[in-house]
Amino acid sequence: MAERTSTADDWAAGAAFDPVSSGRKRVGKLLIVLASVLLAAAIVTQLLHIYGAAEFGFDTWRPIVYAYVVWGVALGASQVLIRGEDGHRALFLLPALLFTIAMVIFPTLFGFYIALTDWNLSSFSGRKFNGLANFWQMLGDPYYRNALFNMVLYVLAVLVEYVIAFGLALLLNAQIRARKFFRVVFLLPLMLSPVAVSWMIGKSLMEYRFGPAATLARYLGWDNPAFFSNPITARISIMILDAWTFIPFMMIMLLAGLQAMSREVLEAAKVDGANAWQTFWQVTFPLMLPVSLTAIILRIIFKLKLADIIITVTSGGPGGATDSVTSFIYREYRDRSNVGYGTMLAMVYLILIIIFVTLLLKVANRFVRNVN
Template sequence: MSAGDLLHVVTDDTISESRKRLGKALIWGSFAAMVAAFAFCALAARGTVSVELENWRPALYGYLVWATCLCIAQVVVKGEQGKRTLFILPATLFVVAMVIFPLIFALTLAFSNWNLSAFDGPQFNGLDNVRQMWADPFYWNALKNMVWYTLAILVEYAIAFGLALILSSQIKARKFFRVAFLLPLMLSPVAVSWMVGKSMLEIRFGPISRLARWLGWDRPAFFSDPEIARFMIMAMDAWTFIPFMMIMLLAGLQAIPREVQEAAKVDGASGWRGFWEVTFPLMLPVSLTAILIRIIFKLKLADIIINVTSGGPGGATDSVTSFIFREYRDRSNVGYGTLLALFYLVLIVLAITVFMKLVDRWMNPRY
């Protein structure tokens, strides 16, 4: 082996026992300081100690000190192996700080009564928020609406696939139609809600409402009837995001080798049969990815509902996100709203996990 090759060889360091003890003392000492900082902030928040703190900044400093000492100790205790750990450990600690700690804070709020209009802070109330949630018909109605909103993705997928097939074929002005079909995706959902929901569908002066009256509909109130209002919310949301699915499916179609399609035509698989037996199976990975991403976007549906109907009439168009938003904004009920959000998060994680399991079994059947 040449001398130059030795530069790429990582050898185990000979770490002395005293150096290892120093590294472990650094870890556990900084950890004890962090725990003490968190305990002090908790006692100050409950009024147990006489010191008043404006925020939990000492706990943040304690965590930063522990994270820094933990990274240093990796090199002190493990040597070269510890340097490898530093490629991952800081990012992991950052994720813990940005995700785990807020989640723990949210769990404490979920079992508290905290109304921003009151002078006192959060007060622990046990399972009262849980009982209120089980007896809240508006929240369960919002969950039921989310089922319908999510099922509408199948229709959106069919429309997006059809548009992608048209744009992938040799039609005139193909580039123009690609740009035209992408225009709704370039608009903000808030802009769509005001441009379509508040302007074009306005009951008195909206152009669509005038056209409906001219066609014989006496009172074209698009957002007064629950079923029609829910359908209009679905339509506006679909109009905004169908181009997103379309562009993903179009990219998948263009990635299919022409030789495969030509071979299928030679074998007699043309038209619908060629699509169902050749194109559609090859597009399954792209299709499932587009559907999964669309589901994630759909589960956050709120802006169109908040701007157009505010959940009405009578909560008929509410999504879970819009309902929780109004719980925070209109009722200032932080504790109850946080519990609803965490329960919704658990449902999302379970639903996405089941969906991924079913997709995996479908794509990779085990005999």
């Protein structure tokens, strides 16, 4: 037993030390340099060929893929040669790294390049580099500014959705009759596609001539119940449709948090003489803050991608009043075939989302620390 322990300790010590010779390190560095030069040369050659600066090149991008695979293999081998045992452990991260570069980083960089071009699919001139022209056009685009303003309103509506979802979660957590039945019923909107919700409610129930909602509105005294003809009512209607679809998502997260709370804490509050409101505001709500913030942040992320309901029901109308940034970019691609300008809008929106979500997470973490 002592010998076995000693052997294991010796192996661990040797693995921790794992000396790598200088010659082996030089071979590893040379290998990754040669593979990087090969990959860079293949990319530059293909780009020069595409833009007519060189007559030689490849017919497709397939050789670039092969060069990238060779570079990935060389990267893994060089890590083993240079870092020894640490390099073997790094090999487990290599597939994820290569996949991220191929599927996330490269498309993003290519998107930034497309954003700097004048590329309209309906034009015979093809793609032309135009620098920051699309960016200056975006700054002067009133429809894009209106879409950004709408996104602010749509995101603020998440707070109202949170209040409703929390109320439903408290109700379904209480000892009421047919509690399991109501849980399933309240989850039904989340099971439906937003496009299906758009047709069932936006295109059918809220249809201004024969829809049941319009008929009820006329009965209550609204002369022309056109829910999507006025900018204000159209925005509110879109918010209601989207909220009806995704409030169950927040509700189920909050319900899970309520059920995970310790009953002893609530019983202790009752013993101390706290009424229902004091128990909620001083015990339940603070304990639910981490779950609440998680639900709100996830809902905001979903809200920032809002497009399908708008595209199906209003197509951004009336006059772009209900456009979200995503639906506006979609119509820029589909209706105007303006790939370059649409990509610039998407890249700027991506940067704004990254900044906003990063700040939101920092503020949320600080708020939780201060409350706790």
